[in-house]
Amino acid sequence: MQFQTFSSPHTDRPNSVDKVMLQVILALLPGVLAMTWYFGPGVLINIVIATLSAVAFEALVLKLRKRPVMPTLHDLSAVVTAILFAIAVPPLLPWWLTVIGMAFAIIMVKQLYGGLGYNPFNPAMAAYVLLLISWPIPMTSWLPPAVLSTNPLDFMQIVSAIFTGSPPTGLEWDAITMATPLDGMRTNLDQGQMISEISQSPVWGDFGGLGWEWVGNWFLMGGLWLIYKRTITWHIPLAFFAGLTGLAMITFLFDPESYPFALFHVFSGGAILGAFFIATDPVTACTTRKGQLIYGVAIGMLVYIIRTWGGYPDAVAFAVLLLNMAAPTIDYYTRPQVFGHGDNHG
Structure with missing residues (x-):
């Protein structure tokens, strides 16, 4: 229900959380496309896995808390968390680590504190740190940029590496990954x-x-x-x-x-x-x-x-x-x- 406002500000402003989150997503798109260009479609696959996981975990917790699901999902905050996490991790990160990261971000860091507006820590960064400390090798194994790759992977090889956790047949991880510039x-x-x-x-x-x-x-x-x-x-x-x-x-x-x-x-x-x-x-x-x-x-x-x-x-x-x-x-x-x-x- 929309109520008339008698005190400042005298502007008719609907709930703006979803608008703000949508603007953040749009602002991330150029960088996401650049990452996909240089590091391959694994970036987009990570985003899809993280987004689906984040939305599912948020819906599950809201159901358990007997809270309305759709209004919260529509604010897009879980999607923003998923995208930020997915572009911070390596493009070939095993799918189950992405799911664990989203479970921790949404359930432990966000919803257990009361949901959006109550979490004291950034959920995406908390999930990133959890995985980095617990699984440091896959979290630091980045693909080289396409312009430097000596063993470029095709789409199906990338999908296989993400969902099996193993390098393509005939290759070792050291042959297809490299240290980040900061690590190097x-x-x-x-x-x-x-x-x-x-x-x-x-x-x-x-x-x-x-x-x-x-x-x-x-x-x-x-x-x-x-x-x-x-x-x-x-x-x-x-x-x-x-x-x-x-x-x-x-x-x-x-x-x-x-x-x-x-x-x-x-x-x-x-x-x-x-x-x-x-x-x-x-x-x-x-x-x-x-x-x-x-x-x-x-x-x-x-x-x-x-x-x-x-x-x-x-x-x-x-x-x-x-x-x-x-x-x-x-x-x-x-x-x-x-x-x-x-x-x-x-």
Whole structure:
């Protein structure tokens, strides 16, 4: 039932959750298509498996909670969670791991806390971290970009690898997978190589891994479109990049042969996806403007610290989850003072 509004705002606004989620999905499409171009149809297969699983688990829990199913499914939040998870994991991830990830994201992280609006952690990133810690090998086995692949797989080989968990006949996993640019950089530096040597490899582009740069560019376009549509604000993405590149530039200037140039961190891994689509989650992020700046800077700095000195080269998921825990406290200390309620009543 639609009620007339007598107090501001005086605009007739229907439930906008589904509209916001649809805009996020549309903004993700360019990056998803770029990932499919460079890494194959496994990206789309993962999205389908994750989406079907997420919707099914959400419907199941809502039935068990005796809550209406269709209104919640129509808000598209489960679909957004599924897409974000599916594009964060390797294209050949076994199907059952995707299903486990969605079960954890929807049941444990979202619905057991009360559903959308009550979950303290980003469900997609919580599921990603669960799988990365529990099954690190399949979660770090990425296909090389198509332009670098020496053993390109056809559609049926990719389907077989996802649903059987085995490489195509006559091939080993090492022959068809490779480390991510962040993993490769970290491994080579640990082996004593200098960045000037590492960057001569054909797997590197202008700033990051070949192919990964263009994927980042298309996610960047989608993120800027979200800012233009006012679906998100600029505060968290800008602060995220400031924290990440600020630390990266300091260490780069200190030792350019041991620490990559700042743009390497922006255009490798999930930094752009994280800045625009994950850290800006309205449920788990800070809500005050000052708090959003602190929140974004802290995530960016944590990403760099974990990438450089921690055990997980990408680090976006860990940084986001850690700051999810801190978001309520940051909001508490950065909330604006209510007019007329100052401490000094003199």
